[in-house]
Amino acid sequence: MEGLGQTLVCTGCSLLCDDIEYEMEDGVVSKLYHICMHGYDKVMFAFSPQRLKAPLLSSNGSFREVSLDEAISKAAEVLKSSKKPLLYGWSCATNEAIDLGLEIAKKLGGIFDGTMWICHGYSIYLAKKLGMGLPKLEEVLNNADHVVFWGANPGDNHLRHMSRYAVFPRGERVPRGIETRMLSAVDIRMTSTVKVAMNKLLINPGGDAELLSALISELEGKPIQREEVAGIPLKTFLEFVDVLKQRPYTAIFYGLGLTHSGKGKENVELFYRLVQLLNQNGKSCIAMPMAGHYNMVGAVIKSLDAGGGPFAIDFGEGGEVARRGESALDALLSWEYDSALIVGSDPLSSLPSEIAQRIRSIPTIVLDYRLSLTAKHADIVIPVAVPGVESGGHATRMDEEVVTLSPIGGLVGRFPSDEEVLDKLLKQL
Numbered sequence: 001m002e003g004l005g006q007t008l009v010c011t012g013c014s015l016l017c018d019d020i021e022y023e024m025e026d027g028v029v030s031k032l033y034h035i036c037m038h039g040y041d042k043v044m045f046a047f048s049p050q051r052l053k054a055p056l057l058s059s060n061g062s063f064r065e066v067s068l069d070e071a072i073s074k075a076a077e078v079l080k081s082s083k084k085p086l087l088y089g090w091s092c093a094t095n096e097a098i099d100l101g102l103e104i105a106k107k108l109g110g111i112f113d114g115t116m117w118i119c120h121g122y123s124i125y126l127a128k129k130l131g132m133g134l135p136k137l138e139e140v141l142n143n144a145d146h147v148v149f150w151g152a153n154p155g156d157n158h159l160r161h162m163s164r165y166a167v168f169p170r171g172e173r174v175p176r177g178i179e180t181r182m183l184s185a186v187d188i189r190m191t192s193t194v195k196v197a198m199n200k201l202l203i204n205p206g207g208d209a210e211l212l213s214a215l216i217s218e219l220e221g222k223p224i225q226r227e228e229v230a231g232i233p234l235k236t237f238l239e240f241v242d243v244l245k246q247r248p249y250t251a252i253f254y255g256l257g258l259t260h261s262g263k264g265k266e267n268v269e270l271f272y273r274l275v276q277l278l279n280q281n282g283k284s285c286i287a288m289p290m291a292g293h294y295n296m297v298g299a300v301i302k303s304l305d306a307g308g309g310p311f312a313i314d315f316g317e318g319g320e321v322a323r324r325g326e327s328a329l330d331a332l333l334s335w336e337y338d339s340a341l342i343v344g345s346d347p348l349s350s351l352p353s354e355i356a357q358r359i360r361s362i363p364t365i366v367l368d369y370r371l372s373l374t375a376k377h378a379d380i381v382i383p384v385a386v387p388g389v390e391s392g393g394h395a396t397r398m399d400e401e402v403v404t405l406s407p408i409g410g411l412v413g414r415f416p417s418d419e420e421v422l423d424k425l426l427k428q429l
Helices: 037-047 068-080 095-108 121-129 137-143 161-166 192-196 208-219 234-246 264-280 296-307 328-334 353-360 418-427
Strands: 002-008 020-025 028-033 056-059 062-065 085-089 111-114 146-150 182-187 199-202 249-254 284-289 313-315 321-324 339-343 364-368 380-383 394-396 402-404
Touching: 020 037, 028 037, 056 068, 068 095, 068 339, 068 364, 068 380, 068 418, 085 095, 095 111, 095 296, 095 313, 095 339, 095 394, 095 418, 111 296, 121 264, 121 284, 121 296, 137 161, 137 284, 161 249, 182 192, 182 234, 199 234, 208 234, 208 264, 249 264, 264 284, 296 313, 296 394, 328 353, 364 418
Parallel strands: 085 111, 085 339, 146 182, 146 249, 182 199, 249 284, 339 364, 364 380
Antiparallel strands: 002 020, 020 028, 056 062, 056 380, 111 313, 313 321, 394 402
């Protein structure tokens, strides 16, 4: 078998599992081992008849195939004639591609933005501002005897998280694994993760801030005097408080249920206050965002390094940061961008209709390996390699570990990577 015993890094989510083995027959992956269904779909799309295979230019409402060089030249013309281009996406691109995207944005005085604002851009920014460093997932595996999933459902979204790192495996200080590791879950519904948790805290929608404030009060020695907290019976609430007080090492993995429940910034700020308080009380407590896209964390870190903000960076003349939006949504509604370069993202299917219509009304360039809704309405579409499968580079895992991607050797070069296209584009600007 071709490729038997070789491994690749899965880019199905931000776990970036590095133990995926594969077999190949006649240049096609025939078997995959240790991979979840999200990763399986990502790998196998490289062989799908639906994958993009040729650069496309829109003409009179239909596409015509062109060469890669012509597509890149046309894209360069669009960007050079633009007064304020929008460069959007990035959480599904490698660190190298993100660097080039930032360089293009600086060179053109454009707007660098992406799905970081939808995901964990602000929470990672706040954690760094507070000096809250992240341990590696392997440290959680070895030390955490209490794991909390807050507004996160890895049972559906990060399918190997519990089995490989957080809950089930045995660790140095948790030698019996799930038999001695306490699992708690905070959510508004009975998810697949809540079902297997020992402590089930089903809160009212939008009740995160109330629960966090009550937990902080209890840990500060100010007991709660009411029958329920955020919809949780007082008995259940106090049992959870006791677990937080007694367990030596608590690892809290939080998701969009915490950051997007109506009071995102308030929730995140109270959440990190709780983490700080537990550490001040002599317990080890860490918090880690359950980033979805495989390089969302890398995109946030690169944005922070470039402009001091986790998203919505507006570069002025000479590459200086002109301003940063408090909300990327507000920025996308108000900024006067007149062209768009979309990399590894599908904003027309995910952003509010007003923004989607605005993007549709301007010249748009899309780099992707599938014909997404955004690509279908673009002016220029450039097919790129499936990252981690047909191209390499580096990505940043959810714990900020930089991982080297290991594509399948026989597939490298079939399509240019995001990095290669962006590099050629930059040279023509």
